[in-house]
Every structure is written in C-alpha cells, then in structure tokens.
C-alpha cells in the first residue's frame with residue numbers, strides 16, 4: 001500500500017507528490033507511457049492521497065476514505081474504461097445501468113480485481129471503446145456536488161479508447177474546469193488522443209520498468225520462485241501486467257518446445273521442423289510465436305553466458321544440465337550471431353512478415369551458424 005507499492009516510476013511519483021505538497025494540483029493529468037508500467041496504479045494512489053483525511057502527500061491508509069479507496073468504492077471516485085457498445089444510442093442513459101446483468105457483474109468483478117491489483121488491465125468482453133454514454137455520465141456527475149467532502153475524481157483508463165464523439169465531449173468537460181473536480185487520464189497511446197485533450201492536461205510520463213524491478217516485484221509480492229521470476233521478467237519487456245500474465249503460463253513446456261525447434265533445426269529433420277512450424281502457424285497467433293522466439297533468445301543468451309562465465313547470471317537455472325550439453329556440443333559456434341538471427345526474426349515478426357517464412361529462414365540461419373562452427 002502507499003506510494004511504495006508502485007514499482008519504479010520515481011519521477012512520476014515525485015511530480016504527483018510535489019503537486020500535493022505545493023498545493024498546486026492541476027485539474028487534469030495525463031499519465032502516459034508504455035503498457036503495464038503502472039499508470040492506473042499511480043492514478044489510484046494519487047486519488048487516494050488527495051481524498052485521504054490526513055491531507056498530506058502520503059495517504060494514511062487507515063482512515064474511512066482510504067478504506068473505501070482500497071476497494072475502489074469511494075463515492076467521490078469514478079473509474080471509466082471501455083465497455084461494450086450501447087444497446088440503443090437513443091437511450092440517453094447509456095451508463096452501467098443499461099447493461100445485461102452478466103456484463104454488470106463482469107464490470108463489478110473487474111473493479112474488484114483492479115482494487116486488489118492496480119496492475120490488472122481492464123478487459124470487458126466485447127468492449128471496443130469508451131462510449132459517449134459513459135462520458136455523458138462523467139459530465140453529469142462532474143457538475144454535481146461531491147457526495148463526500150473533498151474533490152470528485154475521475155480516472156479515465158486507456159483514454160485513447162474514447163471514440164470521436166466521446167473525445168469531443170470529454171474535451172468540453174476539460175475546457176470548463178471545476179474547482180473541486182480532478183481528471184486523471186491514462187494512456188499507452190498518447191498519439192491517438194486529440195491534441196487539444198493532451199494540451200489541457202498536465203503531462204506525466206511513465207517509464208518502462210527494468211527487468212530487475214519486475215523480477216523483484218514478482219518475488220516479493222507474488223512469491224514467485226526466483227528462477228521463474230527471472231525468466232518471466234526477461235520475457236515481459238518492461239511490462240508488469242504482462243509479467244503477471246506470464247506467471248500463469250506454462251513457460252516450462254513452451255521453453256521445451258523452443259528447444260525442440262532448435263534440435264529439429266540442427267538435426268536436419270526437416271519434416272519434424274515443418275510440422276512444428278505448421279503447428280505454430282495453425283494457431284495463427286503472432287503473440288505465441290513472439291513468446292517462443294523470446295524463449296529461444298533467452299536460451300542462446302544463457303548458452304553464451306555459460307560458455308563465458310559458467311552458471312553465474314543465467315536465466316534458465318533449472319536447465320543447467322541441458323545448457324551445459326548444448327554448450328559442450330556447440331561451444332565454438334558464434335552465439336552473438338545466433339542471438340542476432342533470433343532478434344531479427346522477432347523484428348520481422350513484429351513487422352508483420354509472413355510467419356512461416358520468418359521461422360524457416362531463422363532455422364536455416366541457425367543451422368548454418370551452429371553447424372558450420374563444428
């Protein structure tokens with residue numbers, strides 16, 4: 001709890017805390033930066049601090065207001081996020097009330113999840129945008145007196161999900177600031193927001209998290225075993241929300257698949273290899289191939305480290321024996337070149353190049369790099 005519960009983001013925390021200390025809280029902030037780095041977490045902590053009875057730059061975490069904030073059920077707080085399309089645009093009451101009970105239940109359970117873990121990313125099924133109905137509610141509520149003492153705070157999570165109508169309506173709200181109302185917009189795609197909205201907000205940039213930050217958070221908060229935390233942090237690319245998702249994936253068997261791909265490549269069993277690749281493509285999931293290549297990358301980095309300095313610092317600690325075998329067999333190979341080949345494949349993949357081509361070409365390159373050295 002408290003500002004300490006936010007991973008990294010020292011600069012952003014300082015800006016927000018200082019604005020409270022100096023009593024210069026703006027009427028709107030835009031917290032922007034890469035996905036999964038804690039923008040919503042910062043917004044929630046900032047809101048909690050401002051609503052806390054203590055009225056200092058740190059929330060007390062015990063008062064009645066903080067208690068309500070811990071479950072994200074403070075009457076002065078509204079969290080806005082993308083919801084499924086409105087059933088009827090004619091109906092002015094497009095707020096939560098119009099949804100089927102199952103969607104309302106989903107919304108409630110996702111807010112409860114967010115309260116437990118501010119790094120949780122809202123994802124209501126079929127939610128494609130922040131609807132005009134939602135922004136109309138914001139407009140209406142912002143014009144009313146606060147339910148409890150203190151200000152009214154609106155967190156607009158993934159603000160780029162506002163459609164044109166919603167964004168224009170939001171702009172009008174921002175153009176007529178009310179003294180007791182605060183808007184906290186978060187986005188990982190600032191370029192998709194109206195420039196006029198951006199210019200109405202005080203901008204707070206959030207940084208990519210380091211692997212070490214993520215590794216520490218996983219072991220300390222989620223009690224993930226150190227070896228797994230290390231592997232996951234390397235695959236998460238600075239995104240803590242992604243890291244939390246990866247924790248639940250069966251990385252061990254996915255890694256085994258990556259190693260199997262490597263073996264098939266090297267043994268020249270092209271039939272097996274093609275089957276492997278086709279299996280991957282059948283899923284038609286670039287995300288899965290991306291993860292598979294990232295695991296391969298970690299494997300080669302480990303092999304290189306193993307060769308240079310032994311087991312110290314390797315990620316796949318539980319694979320020492322297999323790594324050792326690999327290094328003793330291919331130790332003369334140019335590991336930096338194989339790492340480069342996998343990195344290029346990842347780039348091509350992210351650049352939307354035809355998947356089978358990327359993997360086949362990688363396999364040909366790896367075979368050349370690894371076998372030519374022997």
Ligand SMILES: [Zn+2]
Pocket residue numbers: 051052053054059060061062063064065066067
């Ligand atoms: Zn408090």
